Amino acid sequence: MRALRVLVILAVILGGLFVIADRVAVGFAEDEAANRLRTSEGLDSTPDVSINGFPFLTQLTSGEFDDVEIGIKDFEASTGSGGNGGDSGADSIRIAELNARLRGVVFSGDYSSATADSASGTALISYDELLKAAQVEPVQVIPGLTAKVTGLSDGGNGKIKVGIExxxxxxxxxxxxxLSVLSSVKVDGDTVSVDADVLPDLPFSVAEESVRQIADFTQTIDGLPAGIKLDKVQAAEGGVEISVTGSDVKLAG
Incomplete structure (x- = not known):
């Protein structure tokens, strides 16, 4: 009985040591992945990387991870110079918060690249950042009268409030x-569009088409990993929240 008790105690100790070693290893791997991601993407700060699932060492040996979460702040996403407003020539847009969850991540033999079976995530773009895609420079709508977008904010019920002067x-x-215009925001392919629902009664004889050219605008977001696409978007208190999804997502190392 004493020998059996010793074996049980030894098994518990070894199991505990394995758990400790596993957690130490996953912590090291998360830090290494975060540093590599910061370098490869040219990030200003180190992102958060969490490798979920237990045991980690078994996943590492197989070269496949069940569940990986990534959190990045102030991420510069490519726009392909896509926009129709005052800063439409900008080739990037700053995403305040980017959170992604990757499932079934399989690495290449030298760990230089990886493919995820599926991915989902959210991106938050502040209203000040999205404003760069709008027409912020005055544009003539009728002789002697100009209009421009002065600000964007949460209009409630998933709408954006567009301020026009x-x-x-x-x-x-x-x-x-x-003037204030409530606008709907939607996704079409890789483009986020903001379109006025109903224009208010204008104090002057101004063609609606002329004002819509000011109030309505688009912002392209591309350069995402192959397999990732914009899914849906809605206005929120802190900015525009965009959901992304994907399958067979290619991740460069």
């Missing part, structure tokens, strides 16, 4: 009017 001179009178 009309300024100029008509019939010898100075004009300065501020």
């Amino acid at each position: 009309l300024t100029g001179s008509l019939l010898g009178n100075d004009v300065s009017e501020r």
